[in-house]
Amino acid sequence: MDIHSTVSIQEKSFRGWYTRIWIRTLFFNISFLLFFCGPTFGSETLSGQIIGNAIRNLSLEDCLEIALTKNRQRQISESAIKIAEAQHQQVLSTYWPQLSLKMNANRLDESPNLIFPESTMALTVQGPGPTPIQSNVTVHEIDVKLMDRDSLISSVGLVYPIYMGGKRTAMSKQASTGVNIAKEAARKTDLQIVLNTKKLYYGAVLATSLHKLGRETLDRLNVLLELTEMLYKTGTGTVMKTDFLRTQVIVTTIRSSVALLASNEELAKAALSNAIGLSWREHVVPAANEIPFVPFNVELDELISNAYQFNPEWSKLKLALEAAEAGIKEARSGYFPTIALNGNLSRIDNSYDAGIMSDKNIKSWNIGISMQLPLFRGFRTKNEIREATARFEKKKQEKLYFKEGLGLLVKDTFLQLARAQEQVMATGESLASARENRKLNVRAYQNELAETKEVIEAQLLEPFISAQYLKARHDHAVSRSRLDFIIGNEILEPLRQGAAK
Numbered sequence: 001m002d003i004h005s006t007v008s009i010q011e012k013s014f015r016g017w018y019t020r021i022w023i024r025t026l027f028f029n030i031s032f033l034l035f036f037c038g039p040t041f042g043s044e045t046l047s048g049q050i051i052g053n054a055i056r057n058l059s060l061e062d063c064l065e066i067a068l069t070k071n072r073q074r075q076i077s078e079s080a081i082k083i084a085e086a087q088h089q090q091v092l093s094t095y096w097p098q099l100s101l102k103m104n105a106n107r108l109d110e111s112p113n114l115i116f117p118e119s120t121m122a123l124t125v126q127g128p129g130p131t132p133i134q135s136n137v138t139v140h141e142i143d144v145k146l147m148d149r150d151s152l153i154s155s156v157g158l159v160y161p162i163y164m165g166g167k168r169t170a171m172s173k174q175a176s177t178g179v180n181i182a183k184e185a186a187r188k189t190d191l192q193i194v195l196n197t198k199k200l201y202y203g204a205v206l207a208t209s210l211h212k213l214g215r216e217t218l219d220r221l222n223v224l225l226e227l228t229e230m231l232y233k234t235g236t237g238t239v240m241k242t243d244f245l246r247t248q249v250i251v252t253t254i255r256s257s258v259a260l261l262a263s264n265e266e267l268a269k270a271a272l273s274n275a276i277g278l279s280w281r282e283h284v285v286p287a288a289n290e291i292p293f294v295p296f297n298v299e300l301d302e303l304i305s306n307a308y309q310f311n312p313e314w315s316k317l318k319l320a321l322e323a324a325e326a327g328i329k330e331a332r333s334g335y336f337p338t339i340a341l342n343g344n345l346s347r348i349d350n351s352y353d354a355g356i357m358s359d360k361n362i363k364s365w366n367i368g369i370s371m372q373l374p375l376f377r378g379f380r381t382k383n384e385i386r387e388a389t390a391r392f393e394k395k396k397q398e399k400l401y402f403k404e405g406l407g408l409l410v411k412d413t414f415l416q417l418a419r420a421q422e423q424v425m426a427t428g429e430s431l432a433s434a435r436e437n438r439k440l441n442v443r444a445y446q447n448e449l450a451e452t453k454e455v456i457e458a459q460l461l462e463p464f465i466s467a468q469y470l471k472a473r474h475d476h477a478v479s480r481s482r483l484d485f486i487i488g489n490e491i492l493e494p495l496r497q498g499a500a501k
Contacts, residue, residue, distance in 0.1 A: 056278070059287040060201050063276050067197045070277025074193060077186035084182040088175035094168050097160035097341075108149035111352075116142040146355035151348060158343035162369075165336025166329055173326035181319045187488070188312035195485040199478055200272040205286045206474040207261070207268040210467060214258040217463040221251045224459055227446065247456060291473045293424055296480060300414050303487060307410050310488035314406060317399045324392040331388040334381035337373035406486075413483045420476035427469040434462040 058066075068074060118141045124132045161168070225247050232244045273284040308314060345365045350357050374381070441458035444450035 055283045055285060057285045057287050060198065062287075063197050063201055063272065063284070064194060066278065067193050067276040068190065071193050072277075073189050074186070077182075077189040081179065081182040081186055084175075084179040088172075088179050091168070091171045091175040094161060094164075094171070097158055100157045100159075102155045102157065104153045106151050106153065111149045112146045114144040114146055114355075116144065144355065145352070147348075147350045147357050148352040151350040153346065153348050155344055155346035158341070160341040161338065162341055163337070163339040165333035165338065167333035170326045170330035170333065174323045174330070177319045177323040177326070181316050181323075184312045184315045184319065188316075191312065191485050191488060195481055196275055197272075198481040200268070200275050201286060201288075202291050202474050202477050202481075204265070204268040204272045204284070205288050205291050206470055207265040208286065209290065209470050211258070211261040211265045213463055213466055213470070214254070214261045217459070218251070218254050218258050220459055221247070221254055224442075224445075224455065225251050231445075243451075243453070246453070250456060250460075291470070291477045293473050293476060294480075295421060296417055300411060303414060303483070304407050304410050306489055307406055307487045308403070311406060311486065312488050314402065315488075317395065317402055321392070321395045321399055324388070324395045327388040328385065328392055331381065331384040334374060334377070334384060337371050339369065339371050341367075342370050343367040409486055410483070413479060413486055417476065417479040417483060420472055420479050423472035424469065424476055427465055427472055431462070431465050431469050434458075434465045438462045 116139075118139065120136055120138045123135050123137050225244075228244045228247045232241060269284050269286075270280070272286075273282055274280070276284075278284065343366065347363050348357070348361065438458040438461070441450050441455045445455040
């Protein structure tokens with residue numbers, strides 16, 4: 001054996017070893033994609049048959065409309081807005097006069113009386129003569145009844161605060177800010193519902209596409225298995241039994257993976273149905289056949305600027321800072337007096353018509369101005385101001401901390417979006433080559449011009465790249481949806497109008 005023959009044998013041995021390693025690696029990657037690209041939502045698996053008896057073919061807009069109508073979290077947010085609005089109206093009530101009616105029915109143990117003590121009075125009486133007559137008259141003790149022991153006292157009181165040291169203005173500012181914070185929280189809830197619905201919808205479309213890809217791959221491998229068997233039995237000997245067995249093992253393994261993909265598809269659709277608020281009996285089928293891909297060409301600086309303008313959490317922090325500042329003014333009002341206008345209208349009903357039960361005493365009214373100035377409260381006002389100031393500083397630091405984190409979060413999502421966009425472009429180009437490579441290898445194999453391992457490699461390479469392409473489109477769509485959620489500029493008004501119909 002010469003040196004050239006030895007080198008040729010070594011090259012063939014190395015090529016065989018390399019090909020086996022390459023096929024094993026490729027098969028591992030295929031299995032990884034089949035098992036983990038499809039969304040999984042639990043450890044339990046479902047059969048491939050449809051669970052439930054109602055099938056609904058829904059577009060993404062339909063799912064969003066249903067989710068914004070039936071999602072419980074959105075109803076909770078709306079209740080929170082109503083609570084904040086009611087609290088605001090409670091604060092505004094301090095600008096109105098306070099009227100109160102008070103009635104008191106009393107029975108005393110005895111009728112009230114008044115004792116006139118005994119007294120002596122000197123009287124001058126003009127008699128028949130020219131000289132007046134001087135006389136001392138003694139008046140004995142007199143017991144006078146003032147009223148009966150049963151009485152009904154009715155009164156209407158008026159209190160109208162005129163000046164409260166700025167407390168009302170500060171409380172009104174805090175309450176109105178609370179309403180806006182609740183509205184921003186509700187907007188975040190809507191954005192979260194939209195994000196979750198989009199992620200699950202795109203996940204269901206991906207699971208359906210992967211299941212379809214798995215079935216197509218299995219069908220092609222079944223055809224390849226039949227062709228390999230035919231060439232093995234009737235060919236020229238280039239295809240051996242080991243080639244047939246290798247192909248049979250791959251077909252069996254892919255069949256098992258397709259069953260898992262079918263289960264993942266049903267789980268993804270069930271999760272979507274549950275997320276948008278439908279019953280488990282209703283089976284949702286995405287109307288879209290593929291995940292949309294729209295290239296994203298917005299600058300990062302513009303995205304961060306929009307996030308600082310529209311992000312609901314950022315808006316809540318700015319509003320909370322305003323409320324904390326108003327809290328300082330409320331605490332400082334403790335150093336100022338409270339001035340109010342007071343009035344009272346009263347009536348006494350009693351069966352006795354003498355004593356003090358005269359017309360002047362039965363009905364009476366009074367009006368006046370009162371002032372209350374705290375002189376010493378044990379340094380409470382001072383510490384209330386310190387507390388409010390500390391709260392303001394805390395919110396201020398939270399705002400600065402969130403500002404840095406928000407910019408970083410937008411940048412991270414932007415980079416993920418750019419990476420997914422590049423992957424879509426790259427895998428889209430390689431997918432066309434993989435398809436052409438598969439077709440050429442199949443034609444060559446039919447004419448016994450290609451080895452079995454080469455055609456298997458081509459058959460597995462196309463679905464591998466196709467799965468990467470579908471996953472890249474899914475990641476791009478999800479990253480774009482997540483970026484819309486972070487920035488907070490999702491157009492929700494048309495969806496709300498549709499949900500209200």
